[in-house]
Amino acid sequence: MDMRFSIVDYGSDAYEACVVLREDILRRPLGLVLTPEERAMDVNAVHVAGILSDDTLPVVATLCLLPQGAGKVKMRQVAVHADMQGKNLGGRMMDFCDNWAQDNGYSYIFCHARAAARKFYERHGYRVEGTAFDEQGIPHFYMYKNI
16 A cells, blocks of 8 residues: 655644544544644644545544653554554554654653553553553553653
């Protein structure tokens, strides 16, 4: 599958496509929408988009990286289009983010992973710290990776 990952600018058309994908995959199934406060946090994030070269589905994977200082970055809002799940796009996006983080002086990535996604993150080198906690009404784990 010919696909490229890139950093997209906040407010760009590609960013807006990422927001739509995040809402479709992560929010709507829970009866939620991104709030204005959550959208405002996006201005400080690095936005990653996975784009098929044939543009049949312009953005098929996305996530946000939110710098936390001291060499740490928080990964959030990881989403892959439903028709594209199970094709290793998420894994390829993790590799892209690891490389971006290293190239930009980060050595520690962490996230609040949904319990259902725990095994995915573990396959990509993340470790659980602590016990499950509730976020948006579903169980999550604090997971991290030293890169």
